[in-house]
Amino acid sequence: MTSIHPDQATAQRLAGLARQATPPPVLDPKTGDGTLIDDPAVRPPLVLNNRSFGEITDIVCGYAENKPPRWWLPVFLHAFGLAQLGGLFILYLVITGIGTWGLNNQVDWAWDITNFVFWIGIGHAGTLISAILCLLKQKWRTAVNRAAEAMTIFAVICAATFPGIHIGRQWMAWFLPPIPNANAIWPNFKSPLLWDVFAVSTYGTVSALFWFMGMIPDFATLRDRADRRLRLNPEGSPYILPFVKIRADQARAYIYGVFAMGWRMSSRHWHRYEAAYLILAGISTPLVLSVHSIVSFDFATSILPGWHTTIFPPYFVAGAIFGGFAMVLLLLIPARELYPNMKDLLTLRHIENMAKILLTTGMMVGFAYSMEFFIAWYGGNKYEVAAFVNRATGPYWWAYWTMITCNVISPQFFWSKKLRTNVVAVWLVALAVTIGMWFERFVIIVTSLHRAFLPGEYHMFHPTLVDIMVFAGSFGVFLTLFLLFLRFLPVFPIAEIKAVLPQASPHAHGHGEHDSHGSAGAHGSAGAHGHGDAGQATHAKGGH
Amino acid sequence: MAVSVAAQKTVYMTENNEQVHGILAEFASPADLYHAAEKVRDAGYDKWDTYTPFPIHGMEEAMGIKRTILPVFVFFGGMTGAGLGFLMQWWISTQEYQMMVQGKPFGDFASGGWQNFVPITFELGILLSAFTAIIGMFALNGLPRHNHPLMKKERFLASSDDKFFICIEAGDAKFNPEKTRDLLERAGATSIELVEE
Numbered sequence: 001m002t003s004i005h006p007d008q009a010t011a012q013r014l015a016g017l018a019r020q021a022t023p024p025p026v027l028d029p030k031t032g033d034g035t036l037i038d039d040p041a042v043r044p045p046l047v048l049n050n051r052s053f054g055e056i057t058d059i060v061c062g063y064a065e066n067k068p069p070r071w072w073l074p075v076f077l078h079a080f081g082l083a084q085l086g087g088l089f090i091l092y093l094v095i096t097g098i099g100t101w102g103l104n105n106q107v108d109w110a111w112d113i114t115n116f117v118f119w120i121g122i123g124h125a126g127t128l129i130s131a132i133l134c135l136l137k138q139k140w141r142t143a144v145n146r147a148a149e150a151m152t153i154f155a156v157i158c159a160a161t162f163p164g165i166h167i168g169r170q171w172m173a174w175f176l177p178p179i180p181n182a183n184a185i186w187p188n189f190k191s192p193l194l195w196d197v198f199a200v201s202t203y204g205t206v207s208a209l210f211w212f213m214g215m216i217p218d219f220a221t222l223r224d225r226a227d228r229r230l231r232l233n234p235e236g237s238p239y240i241l242p243f244v245k246i247r248a249d250q251a252r253a254y255i256y257g258v259f260a261m262g263w264r265m266s267s268r269h270w271h272r273y274e275a276a277y278l279i280l281a282g283i284s285t286p287l288v289l290s291v292h293s294i295v296s297f298d299f300a301t302s303i304l305p306g307w308h309t310t311i312f313p314p315y316f317v318a319g320a321i322f323g324g325f326a327m328v329l330l331l332l333i334p335a336r337e338l339y340p341n342m343k344d345l346l347t348l349r350h351i352e353n354m355a356k357i358l359l360t361t362g363m364m365v366g367f368a369y370s371m372e373f374f375i376a377w378y379g380g381n382k383y384e385v386a387a388f389v390n391r392a393t394g395p396y397w398w399a400y401w402t403m404i405t406c407n408v409i410s411p412q413f414f415w416s417k418k419l420r421t422n423v424v425a426v427w428l429v430a431l432a433v434t435i436g437m438w439f440e441r442f443v444i445i446v447t448s449l450h451r452a453f454l455p456g457e458y459h460m461f462h463p464t465l466v467d468i469m470v471f472a473g474s475f476g477v478f479l480t481l482f483l484l485f486l487r488f489l490p491v492f493p494i495a496e497i498k499a500v501l502p503q504a505s506p507h508a509h510g511h512g513e514h515d516s517h518g519s520a521g522a523h524g525s526a527g528a529h530g531h532g533d534a535g536q537a538t539h540a541k542g543g544h
Numbered sequence: 545m546a547v548s549v550a551a552q553k554t555v556y557m558t559e560n561n562e563q564v565h566g567i568l569a570e571f572a573s574p575a576d577l578y579h580a581a582e583k584v585r586d587a588g589y590d591k592w593d594t595y596t597p598f599p600i601h602g603m604e605e606a607m608g609i610k611r612t613i614l615p616v617f618v619f620f621g622g623m624t625g626a627g628l629g630f631l632m633q634w635w636i637s638t639q640e641y642q643m644m645v646q647g648k649p650f651g652d653f654a655s656g657g658w659q660n661f662v663p664i665t666f667e668l669g670i671l672l673s674a675f676t677a678i679i680g681m682f683a684l685n686g687l688p689r690h691n692h693p694l695m696k697k698e699r700f701l702a703s704s705d706d707k708f709f710i711c712i713e714a715g716d717a718k719f720n721p722e723k724t725r726d727l728l729e730r731a732g733a734t735s736i737e738l739v740e741e
Contacts, residue, residue, distance in 0.1 A: 052706065053597055053705065053706035054705055054706040057597075057704075057705045057706065178632065178636060184640075184641070185641060186636045186637075186640060186641040186643075187636075188643050188645055189633045189636065189637050189651070189660055189661060189664065190637070190643075190645055190646075190648050190651075190657075190660045191645070192663075194664070195663040195664055195667075198663070198664045198667040198668065199663065199667050202667040202668070202670055202671045205671060205674070206670060206671065206674040209674050209675070209678050210674075212678075213678055213681075217598075217704070220704050221597075221704040221705065223704075224701040224702075224703075224704040224705070225701075225704075225705070227695075227701055228698060228701045228702070231698050232698075257690060258690070261682065261687045261688035261690075262687050262688045262689040262690045262691070262692065263687065264595065264692055264694060264695065264703070265595045265596055265597060265703045265704050266593045266594070266595055266685075267581075267593060267594040267595070267596060267599070267600070267603045267604075267607060267609070268593050268607075268609060268685070269685045269687070270596070270598075270599035270600075270603070271599075271603075271604050271609050271612060272612045272614055272681050272684050272685055273599070273681060273685075274599050275612045275614045275615065275681070276614060276677045276678060276680070276681035279614070279615060279618050279673070279677045280674060280677055280678070283618075283622070283670050283673050283674060283677075284670075284674075286666075286670070287667075287670045290663070290666060290667065290670075294663055294667075297663075494597075495597060495598040495599070496598070498597055498598040498706075499598040499599060499600075499601075503573070503574070504574055504598060504600065504601075505574065505575075505601060506574045506575050506577070506578030506579075506600050506601065506602060506603070506606070507575065507578075
């Protein structure tokens with residue numbers, strides 16, 4: 001037995017205090033960090049530096065257990081301040097009325113619904129990654145799915161705010177769901193707006209369930225680590241506050257323990273867990289497609305030129321995936337640079353794959369933009385032609401061309417492998433796409449409304465300070481929640497990442513991780529068995 | 545180790561007069577655990593389990609776990625959600641509160657008004673399926689349960705990190721302190737210990 005505990009050695013190595021046990025592999029410069037292999041016969045590694053199971057646990061739990069990086073608190077306080085400011089403007093809006101927004105009789109939906117569709121669209125990437133990529137057995141999803149799911153939920157929270165405050169008399173918001181009431185009145189089930197209430201609330205609930213269920217084993221890991229540290233050294237953990245005599249590890253063991261639901265890593269439990277996970281993935285796939293389709297019905301079922309098109313559902317869904325992946329990249333690229341060892345889990349290949357998805361979905365929305373023009377001309381509807389010509393050349397031409405530049409032109413850079421594996425370039429394109437996708441919704445909503453059928457209905461929309469601050473506040477809420485997620489929750493699915501490591505296969509040779517022999521010996525085992533003979537014998541017998 | 549015979553089955557007690565929960569054995573790698581699980585399965589044990597930091601591919605087969613009934617639950621949950629969702633909309637729109645909007649039908653079948661109810665029917669079907677899947681998973685797993693005899697073992701806590709375990713419970717008809725221990729040793733356990741209830 002060595003004088004130093006294996007966990008301690010790992011911790012030192014991860015902190016850069018001790019020499020790496022294995023020298024980093026020599027990489028082909030063409031493969032970036034070693035994952036950009038074009039040969040389909042070679043399976044590129046999903047996790048770099050031959051991380052063992054224990055190292056994965058240490059890295060991911062470290063984000064939640066160690067002191068946050070120095071930038072965390074100032075950034076958090078700014079984001080939280082922005083959220084508070086947005087909250088104050090919402091309070092002002094509720095007290096004063098919807099007239100404080102720049103809405104008018106004709107343009108009666110503007111930034112509020114733009115922001116709603118923008119945020120709900122961003123929320124789609126998470127479920128796409130966790131559900132559709134799960135069904136397609138895309139193992140690389142394990143590195144991004146937890147953060148993307150978190151983002152989904154935070155984006156849905158931001159999205160749900162806007163229709164909630166847009167209804168005018170916000171204290172009557174409980175009229176949205178069908179609740180029996182003393183007036184004996186009920187909602188109108190023929191209205192797509194009510195479908196939207198059900199779609200968004202179902203989506204938010206199912207996404208939250210999916211996210212929570214995915215985190216249960218990781219909560220158990222965090223609980224067990226805190227519990228183990230407390231047993232080894234009850235005095236070892238600091239008090240959470242000088243005057244609150246609760247130790248940090250006690251709080252962790254208790255709080256993570258409650259959310260872990262008593263999970264104890266049992267294979268019989270894993271079996272049902274995996275079944276439930278697959279079912280949730282299966283039902284979330286049509287759900288995610290339905291939600292943005294139903295959001296698009298809000299527009300498509302009207303008779304307004306520019307809204308009344310059948311292409312809207314697929315076009316909105318493609319746009320949602322496009323905007324959602326842009327937001328995932330926007331947040332994870334900086335996180336990957338700022339947190340230690342995150343590059344081992346979130347490799348260049350992940351970035352490249354998401355850049356390819358941006359390129360594909362960007363072409364889909366580009367196709368939809370051109371198809372809208374084509375159908376307006378081909379359908380022979382002069383109002384529709386006028387609406388689309390007005391979009392491109394009317395008073396809001398700058399919004400339209402911002403959208404085209406950001407959404408159609410900027411992803412074209414990703415035809416170049418050099419650019420889609422350059423994190424700065426990817427981040428800049430993701431930023432452009434996020435801006436472009438906001439403008440897309442603005443163009444759809446405002447340019448369609450500001451020129452209706454009669455010249456008497458022609459009006460312009462000008463945002464007010466309240467419009468701007470409520471939107472900025474929603475970014476504050478989103479960032480606040482995301483920073484809290486980075487600080488306190490398992491940012492990567494620990495169990496899922498371990499399961500895709502090469503040594504996780506029960507049929508792997510060399511008996512799994514390289515240090516397992518050492519640590520097993522350190523435990524002072526009861527019966528030392530010859531791994532070689534026994535292992536070989538059972539291999540021959542149990543192979544199937 | 546003292547042995548006392550209860551009404552039906554044997555209850556094993558430790559020297560400290562604590563009831564035995566089972567025997568816990570640690571294995572070095574997923575492959576070792578997998579092959580050990582096959583041996584325990586073939587030895588005919590019933591009340592036992594393996595504990596792994598992540599779901600090991602093919603472990604159901606190695607342990608002889610039957611396919612879960614959960615999908616059937618979810619099917620009925622989803623159908624209930626969709627059915628009740630449709631019924632609610634039909635009842636409100638045609639029976640309780642008829643609302644004439646833009647001359648559209650109220651929701652009766654003959655005029656095709658039921659088509660309006662499709663999106664919400666679908667959403668509520670999904671909603672109840674999701675709840676059934678997660679609540680059903682917990683119920684079948686006997687969770688939430690915030691303590692367990694195994695969690696008293698410090699060594700066992702590493703099962704959520706990088707260690708692999710088999711626990712054969714004393715409640716199993718074939719459980720025998722010596723023979724069970726011997727089986728686990730022969731299966732390649734790196735350490736074996738007794739777990740108290």
